[in-house]
Amino acid sequence: MNSQNPLHTESRWRKYQKEIADDHYYYARSCIRQNFFPGSERAFLKIMREELNKDIFDDPRHTTCTGIAYHSDIVPQETTSTVIARHFALMTEMGYQNLAISCVTSFGLYTELLETWKHFPEEETKIHEMLWKATKREFVKPKNLAHSSDIFFHNREQIAAKSQFNLINQKTGESLKVVEHIGCHYAKIFPEKGVGGAEFPYVLAGMVESWGGNVVDYPERRHCCGFGFRNYLVMANRGYSVANSKKKFESMKPYEPDFIVANCPGCSMFMDRWQYTIAEMEGTTYGKNGYGIPVLTYEEMAGLVLGYNPWDLGLQMHQVSVEPLLDKMGIPYNPDEKYKVKRNVALPLKPEILMV
Amino acid sequence: MSTLYGMLLTDVRFVEGLNACMNCGVCTAICPAAEFYNYDPRKLLNQVQLKDESIIEELLKSETIWYCGQCMSCKTRCPRGNTPAFVVQALRKLSVKLGFFVESEKGRQQFAIKRTVGENILKYGYCVHPEAVAPSMHPEQGPVWQWVHENAPSVMERLGASYQKQEAGTLRKIAIEDLDELQSIFDVTGGTEMFETIEKYSAQQAEKMKLEFNDQTPNEYFFNVYTEDNHNHQRNL
Ligand code: SF4
Ligand code: SF4
Numbered sequence: 001m002n003s004q005n006p007l008h009t010e011s012r013w014r015k016y017q018k019e020i021a022d023d024h025y026y027y028a029r030s031c032i033r034q035n036f037f038p039g040s041e042r043a044f045l046k047i048m049r050e051e052l053n054k055d056i057f058d059d060p061r062h063t064t065c066t067g068i069a070y071h072s073d074i075v076p077q078e079t080t081s082t083v084i085a086r087h088f089a090l091m092t093e094m095g096y097q098n099l100a101i102s103c104v105t106s107f108g109l110y111t112e113l114l115e116t117w118k119h120f121p122e123e124e125t126k127i128h129e130m131l132w133k134a135t136k137r138e139f140v141k142p143k144n145l146a147h148s149s150d151i152f153f154h155n156r157e158q159i160a161a162k163s164q165f166n167l168i169n170q171k172t173g174e175s176l177k178v179v180e181h182i183g184c185h186y187a188k189i190f191p192e193k194g195v196g197g198a199e200f201p202y203v204l205a206g207m208v209e210s211w212g213g214n215v216v217d218y219p220e221r222r223h224c225c226g227f228g229f230r231n232y233l234v235m236a237n238r239g240y241s242v243a244n245s246k247k248k249f250e251s252m253k254p255y256e257p258d259f260i261v262a263n264c265p266g267c268s269m270f271m272d273r274w275q276y277t278i279a280e281m282e283g284t285t286y287g288k289n290g291y292g293i294p295v296l297t298y299e300e301m302a303g304l305v306l307g308y309n310p311w312d313l314g315l316q317m318h319q320v321s322v323e324p325l326l327d328k329m330g331i332p333y334n335p336d337e338k339y340k341v342k343r344n345v346a347l348p349l350k351p352e353i354l355m356v
Numbered sequence: 357m358s359t360l361y362g363m364l365l366t367d368v369r370f371v372e373g374l375n376a377c378m379n380c381g382v383c384t385a386i387c388p389a390a391e392f393y394n395y396d397p398r399k400l401l402n403q404v405q406l407k408d409e410s411i412i413e414e415l416l417k418s419e420t421i422w423y424c425g426q427c428m429s430c431k432t433r434c435p436r437g438n439t440p441a442f443v444v445q446a447l448r449k450l451s452v453k454l455g456f457f458v459e460s461e462k463g464r465q466q467f468a469i470k471r472t473v474g475e476n477i478l479k480y481g482y483c484v485h486p487e488a489v490a491p492s493m494h495p496e497q498g499p500v501w502q503w504v505h506e507n508a509p510s511v512m513e514r515l516g517a518s519y520q521k522q523e524a525g526t527l528r529k530i531a532i533e534d535l536d537e538l539q540s541i542f543d544v545t546g547g548t549e550m551f552e553t554i555e556k557y558s559a560q561q562a563e564k565m566k567l568e569f570n571d572q573t574p575n576e577y578f579f580n581v582y583t584e585d586n587h588n589h590q591r592n593l
Contacts, residue, residue: 029526031482035489038517038526060524061534066547068483071426073448074470074554075477077369079547086537108428120368134544135537184427191432198432224388228425231389233473234465236585238496240392240425276498314515319498339503341510348503 016197020154021098021144025056026091028110030103031064033265033297039314040265040299041102044148047302048100051162052155056100061090067105072230078130081113081123085131088139097143100151104264107147108185111193114141145193147186149263149298153195153203156210164307167213169258170330175214176258179293180204181248181271183264184224198222204261204298211305220251225267232270245274249286249293259294259325261301271295276319279354290355292320304331311337321356360412363453364404364446373442377401383430383440394591395423397430397440404443416451419589422462452553458561461586467558468582470551471573478539481530486512486519493582 025048033041048054065087070080091099101107117124131137152159167176182201187194196202201222205215226244231237248271252260262268275292279285287293295318296304303313310331315322316338326333339347350356364370383397384390390397400420403411415421424444431439448457457463473483480488486508491497504511509519518525542548558577562569568576 031484034482034517034527035484035486038512038519039515041526042516058524060522060528060531063481063530063534063538064477064483066477066483069469069473069477072466072469072473073445073452074466074474074550075542076449076546076550077367077445078545079542079550082541082545083538086541116368116372119372123368130545131541134540184429188428188432224425224427224429226388226425228389228427230422230462230465230469231425233469234581235493235583236465237462239590240389242496243392244388244425273496273498273501277496312515317500317504317511317515319500341507341514343507343510345503345507345510349499351499 016195016200016202018150018193018195019144020146020150022154023054024096025054025098025100025146025151026094026096026142027056027058027062028065028087028099028101028103028106029058029062030106030265031068032269033102036269036317037265037297037300037314039312039317040297043299043303043308043313044102047159047299047306048151051306052158054151057094057096059090059094062087065103065106065109067103067109068229068233070109071105072233078127080109081127082130082134084110084113085127085139086135086137088142089131089135089137091142092138092140097140099142099145100148101145102148102265104147104183104186105266107145108189110145111190114145115190117141147194147203147263149203149207150195152298152302153206156207159207159302159305160210163211163305165305165329165331167208167211167301167305167329169328171328175212176328177216177255178208178213179216179218179221179252179255179257179260180208181221181225181260181262181264181267183262183267186263204263207298207301208261211301216252216255216257218252218255220248223248223251225262225264225270226274227266227270241270242274242277245270246278249275249278252293253286256288257293258328259296261296261298263298265297268295268297272318272320276351276354280351283353285354287320287324290353291324292354294318294320294322294325296322296325304329309333311340319351319356320354360409360416360450361407363450364412367446367449369442370446373439373446374401374405375436375438377405377438378436380435382433382435383438386429386433387424387440388427388429389423389425392591393423393589395420397424397444401438401440401443404447413456415447416454416456417459417463419460419462421447421451422460422465423589452550455553455557455560457554458557461584462589464558464561464581466554468578470554471578474551475573478535478542481535481538486527
């Protein structure tokens with residue numbers, strides 16, 4: 001039968017692969033990642049340049065893409081498209097053709113823009129004119145759009161070759177059980193633009209497997225984290241957001257995951273913060289002994305594997321403690337350094353219920 | 357074209373989003389908003405494709421169009437290649453343009469989003485910024501975020517960010533010339549006009565509701581739209 005023919009399976013799988021540029025990227029930063037995971041973007045650039053010897057340009061003129069405002073419907077499509085076109089123009093001016101995008105919302109929008117222009121070429125002409133009128137800039141469309149995780153996926157074996165730690169429980173010798181979450185806009189809008197599409201999420205799973213871990217395939221794996229844009233941004237609506245995350249936590253809990261790794265900076269933040277909220281609201285915790293399930297960004301996961309100091313990576317900015325995971329992986333850390341900054345500042349308060 | 361349906365047709369998202377809905381309900385089955393709210397994207401698409409002006413006007417004034425979380429799960433699944441989320445975007449844009457958004461509780465929230473995320477964009481060059489995520493408005497962020505917020509310069513320095521510095525790097529200060537370019541893009545592309553429209557109708561609505569309204573954020577009207585919940589939105593409640 002066809003489905004058992006490995007060649008046939010391989011050709012089918014090819015549909016779920018995407019082209020990922022090998023070098024020379026223009027970096028499109030993320031508002032949410034910079035805000036909540038500043039250590040992750042720094043680690044990304046360090047790994048790209050120092051571990052993988054890639055050329056990546058970090059442009060101070062790059063701004064928000066307005067994506068959060070766009071999906072909460074306070075700015076028109078033309079505005080967002082022209083802001084993105086300005087980023088294309090800055091990339092063009094610096095002599096780059098490949099984008100490395102740090103945010104899943106941006107990635108979805110940049111992709112959507114290029115796809116829309118294929119179907120509605122007059123829209124592209126309009127945006128060229130609007131950008132020229134507003135900024136006197138011109139752009140060439142990028143050749144390759146990669147989410148920054150795609151690039152780590154592409155280089156996962158090189159990272160594995162340099163690893164100091166594996167995703168393995170040092171006490172038991174067993175692979176860590178990892179929940180991965182690729183984020184809705186990574187592959188639900190244009191499945192062919194994400195590794196594995198919307199059905200077979202593989203961009204993070206590929207990293208996890210190469211670095212020694214096991215991916216947990218749980219029922220609500222593909223469900224939204226619940227950000228929901230206006231459903232989080234406005235206080236009155238946040239029940240929607242937390243309810244969706246809770247649905248995922250309840251579904252993953254029986255598998256006792258050692259940690260969650262997320263693709264999208266928003267999802268990473270929500271899955272961390274909503275565990276705190278649920279604990280304080282109703283006393284439910286999802287990790288062992290009253291702790292939560294640690295949530296990592298893929299940059300943090302790669303950084304730990306490469307032996308970077310957890311507090312240089314910014315893991316102290318998480319509300320769910322990461323120490324249970326560090327202990328399992330056998331990563332040494334100094335608890336006294338966790339919240340240390342140059343000035344003498346008070347430590348964060350402790351939650352009432354969630355153990356930290 | 358001056359019919360509401362005609363106005364929707366000028367939005368490419370509407371053209372992309374609605375081919376012909378066969379009412380199969382697959383979108384509703386996967387929709388997280390349908391699970392949480394009294395919301396049904398299948399019904400919404402069917403109502404719109406009827407091209408009945410009074411039904412469309414009712415929708416533009418309703419709570420219904422504001423429930424979608426824009427997760428795009430419906431786009432992956434619709435067997436007819438429709439995207440209910442795109443249709444929702446077009447409806448919301450028209451609702452703002454015509455001032456109908458202030459007629460629903462969820463619609464009025466556009467003002468709070470404009471005053472927060474919207475203004476962050478033009479002030480900081482980011483949708484979110486450590487100064488702007490105030491723990492009082494974000495209790496769910498927890499004590500660690502409060503610590504970051506209160507000590508942002510030191511924490512960001514510890515993490516090697518370029519916080520408040522005009523240079524490349526994480527959370528750098530966006531230069532005034534770049535913010536000016538953003539403003540100019542907003543002026544040319546209708547972003548500024550949309551902000552002004554949200555402000556204009558919200559000010560009128562505040563007057564109707566006898567709530568204080570001014571340039572300060574928060575003000576009484578802001579608090580109202582940011583926190584008000586009549587508890588009629590959810591399913592099975
Ligand atoms: S999945 Fe598509 S065809 Fe089916 S009800 Fe939804 S929009 Fe209509
Ligand atoms: S994008 Fe909106 S309508 Fe579509 S599945 Fe998500 S919440 Fe439902």
